[in-house]
Amino acid sequence: MVTFLVSLILLIFGYIFYGKFVEKVFGPEDKRVAPAIRKADGVDYIAMPTWKVFMIQFLNIAGTGPIFGAIMGMWFGPSAYLWIVLGCIFAGATHDYLSGMISIRKGGIGLPDIVGQYLGKSMRKVMLCFAVLLLVLVGAVFVSAPASLINNMIVAEGGFDNMLLWICVIFAYYVIATMLPVDKIIGKIYPVFAVSLIFMALALMVVLFMKWPTLPEVWDGLDNMGPQIGIANPEPVFPALFITIACGAISGFHATQSPLMARCMKSEKLGRPVFYGSMITEGIVALIWATVSSWFFYAEGWREVCSPDVIAQYMGQSEKTITQFFAAPKVVMTVCEGWLGLAGGILAILGVVAAPITSGDTALRSGRLIVADAMHVDQKPILKRLMVSAPLFAAAIAILVWQMDNPDSFNTIWKYFGWANQTLSVFTLWAITVYLALKRKFYIITLIPAIFMTSVCAIFLCVSKDTLGMSAEYGYAIGVVVAIICTVNFFVWHSRKFVTELRTNKYGERIR
Numbered sequence: 001m002v003t004f005l006v007s008l009i010l011l012i013f014g015y016i017f018y019g020k021f022v023e024k025v026f027g028p029e030d031k032r033v034a035p036a037i038r039k040a041d042g043v044d045y046i047a048m049p050t051w052k053v054f055m056i057q058f059l060n061i062a063g064t065g066p067i068f069g070a071i072m073g074m075w076f077g078p079s080a081y082l083w084i085v086l087g088c089i090f091a092g093a094t095h096d097y098l099s100g101m102i103s104i105r106k107g108g109i110g111l112p113d114i115v116g117q118y119l120g121k122s123m124r125k126v127m128l129c130f131a132v133l134l135l136v137l138v139g140a141v142f143v144s145a146p147a148s149l150i151n152n153m154i155v156a157e158g159g160f161d162n163m164l165l166w167i168c169v170i171f172a173y174y175v176i177a178t179m180l181p182v183d184k185i186i187g188k189i190y191p192v193f194a195v196s197l198i199f200m201a202l203a204l205m206v207v208l209f210m211k212w213p214t215l216p217e218v219w220d221g222l223d224n225m226g227p228q229i230g231i232a233n234p235e236p237v238f239p240a241l242f243i244t245i246a247c248g249a250i251s252g253f254h255a256t257q258s259p260l261m262a263r264c265m266k267s268e269k270l271g272r273p274v275f276y277g278s279m280i281t282e283g284i285v286a287l288i289w290a291t292v293s294s295w296f297f298y299a300e301g302w303r304e305v306c307s308p309d310v311i312a313q314y315m316g317q318s319e320k321t322i323t324q325f326f327a328a329p330k331v332v333m334t335v336c337e338g339w340l341g342l343a344g345g346i347l348a349i350l351g352v353v354a355a356p357i358t359s360g361d362t363a364l365r366s367g368r369l370i371v372a373d374a375m376h377v378d379q380k381p382i383l384k385r386l387m388v389s390a391p392l393f394a395a396a397i398a399i400l401v402w403q404m405d406n407p408d409s410f411n412t413i414w415k416y417f418g419w420a421n422q423t424l425s426v427f428t429l430w431a432i433t434v435y436l437a438l439k440r441k442f443y444i445i446t447l448i449p450a451i452f453m454t455s456v457c458a459i460f461l462c463v464s465k466d467t468l469g470m471s472a473e474y475g476y477a478i479g480v481v482v483a484i485i486c487t488v489n490f491f492v493w494h495s496r497k498f499v500t501e502l503r504t505n506k507y508g509e510r511i512r
Helices: 002-026 050-062 065-076 079-105 111-119 121-156 163-179 186-211 237-244 252-262 268-298 308-314 319-325 328-375 382-405 410-438 444-463 472-502
Strands: none
Touching: 002 079, 002 268, 002 444, 050 065, 050 186, 050 252, 050 268, 050 328, 065 079, 065 237, 065 268, 065 328, 079 111, 079 237, 079 252, 079 268, 079 410, 079 444, 111 121, 111 252, 111 328, 111 410, 121 163, 121 252, 121 328, 121 382, 121 410, 163 328, 163 382, 186 268, 186 328, 237 410, 237 444, 252 268, 252 328, 252 410, 268 328, 328 382, 410 444, 410 472, 444 472
16 A cells, blocks of 8 residues: 555656646647637537536546556556556656647647658558547447446346447447537536546545555565466566556557547646646546555455355356456446445446546547548538548447457457557657657657657567567567667657758758
8 A cells, every 4th residue: 555655646746746847848828829719610629618628638538448457457466556657647648748739739630630740641641540440449449348337237236137228328329429519418428427437536545545455565576466366467567567557657549539628728728737637637546446456356355345155156266267257347346336335336336437438439529530630521510520420430330249249358359459559659659759859849758758658569569469479589679679760760860850950041041
């Protein structure tokens, strides 16, 4: 618990001090007319109160990531704390703030346009396909996860088992939320969901402080602790941990969501509380769930909250069965009901259910806006919105059908989602670094995270058993080489730019 307390304090200090530093590096200008006012269209560009913009941004980026990701990340042990804290402060919140601020500075443009402007037109096309694919994947994953939670909760209370019904209900909501103006549904119900999610996190944190359990601390070792709880996780801590815990540390998905709120903010000065602050808040949620799951796994908290029948059912079973017993949705259900009682458990679970739903709908909405911007399709007429959205809905449904035919596919999909998600953050970080370099700003704050995440994604692609499955020696070497190549290319570009500036006068004319 000492690690948890110190980590919590560090996240708060990170917002106060490092967040202020990152804000100073970018240099927001309050006198600029925000896109929400300058380009108001009554659909996507709508100025909203700051507190509401914060709530929407927080729920957009949260999803099941800081909950399910933190639980699955704690399979590796207390090393998860280091990644949540350091990743959130120096990578994730910085990534979210700067991508959001570049969007608002450039009139609310989406991520592919940001990448295209600073990494080239070819990279824009790659990013367009990559981002849309990821957003559709998020829309599908964040249908099945909350549907499973709702269905399990109803079955536990003696209700009927009908997973398909809840999938249809949630997806129908996604269609409506994607099509209607941002202030009609999203702007009205998100604050309610946010209260549930925040209540859940605070309630669990209070119980943690009351119990003050003895848990593994970071100084006890950073090795993979999965085998201690019966999960012989074959993936190495590096890089698998950094892929598993994405939304609680750094997530490329967030850069697709920030432009949504960049189109609703009244001023650039609001960027730090909205973008940097929402990421720190998400980090705190991830920290709480990591600690809860540490108690559940390593302090055998499951013996306290599980019934004797459930314990007898799973103990002594195969590794696959134990992995299902420690699966994220089951941990959420068991802990919330066991710690907070029926009423508190329902409200807490509502927060957990609301989080992925509020990311799924805005994921598909972001996909619509990205495709519409690329094809130059006006989004005021609802028929044109439907024309752009229909292929996205069809692709999400196809993934859902595959998931239903493969009940054990969630963990596999999560790994691919995690890798795609983090790879998206790599593109975003390099684009931001180029932007800062062009503006003669302190680009080191994103260069270091860009190099690190490049190596993480390259190594994971090489060594993961679900991808290329290379030996560790080759995989790590390739990852390091890829990161070095990207870094060298950046500095070569930067040196050429510097030489060009020296040879150009103030009128833009070449000096021989």
